[in-house]
Amino acid sequence: MNLNVLLNKLKANGYKTTEQRKVILQVLVSNDQNLISVETILSKSKEMNPKTNMSTVYRNLEILEKLDLLYKVIAENGMTLYKLACSDKHHHHLICKGCGKTEVIDFCPLKSLIQLSKEKNFNLTEHKLELYGYCKDCEYNKKQP
Amino acid sequence: MNLNVLLNKLKANGYKTTEQRKVILQVLVSNDQNLISVETILSKSKEMNPKTNMSTVYRNLEILEKLDLLYKVIAENGMTLYKLACSDKHHHHLICKGCGKTEVIDFCPLKSLIQLSKEKNFNLTEHKLELYGYCKDCEYNKKQP
């Protein structure tokens, strides 16, 4: 995903192209293989445009998230990490606990995933699988409000 | 997992049995099928012992986590939800987005999980699979510091 594609998607949704926005997007584009923190996004943005403000970063991340252009992970310490979303196709990630580097994995069944991470020389230490949805009771209550 | 088992595990690790601790554990024990927030733990604890304090709740949760007696999920809004850990055996959960009720699932491959949630009348809407570990580079750096 490059800068202009992103700016066009934003424009198509009524958002304007500003210097600060361009810089923030540029930072995300050039780190599109790694999960990075807001702190990092801010400091790298400031390198390119010193007047970039924290609120602006948060507000732009919020917009990107709303447009499904952002992938977000909440770390164990409660800190939020971001990267640009890569594609609409369903996929998962290998996430390096050392550097935050991510690798896309195109399919789902766990057995094959474990095999795949071996092939990629990724030392898989933990995994977290959370299934969300509605239980029988809540589903019933949704339909009978 | 009942109250006395928990208190004994704590005792075995040098932690004392206090009124507040008992109450907090009791709240967790009686909600062991649901993920609950700290706010809920605190208010339910206060019902049983009005002088229970927020710091005390946090400090006790910290201890339980350190002893691997607690299962913790960080929700999308950044709030942390807890329940007692159920067993040492590797397993996953179905988590209801409505009420936080959890159901244990004993095996792993995703296909069977989807089948299983159907059998349980759980309307699976999303899932999140995150694989953590170390990439080739970080693994190398760990070995050559």
Added chain:
DNA sequence: ATGAAATTGCAAGTTACTTGCAATAAGAAA
């Protein structure tokens, strides 16, 4: 009963993020 060590409550502090508002910038329309 005594005393060392753990625990607690309180209040103040911290961190990560949010919000209100006035000033500024973007870009469509005139």
Added chain:
DNA sequence: TTTCTTATTGCAAGTAACTTGCAATTTCAT
């Protein structure tokens, strides 16, 4: 190109969810 509406920004103050320091209290082995 100027005008004008609307989005965007920076700032500073606010909030939510924890965390911490410390003195007072409680537990429990002796």
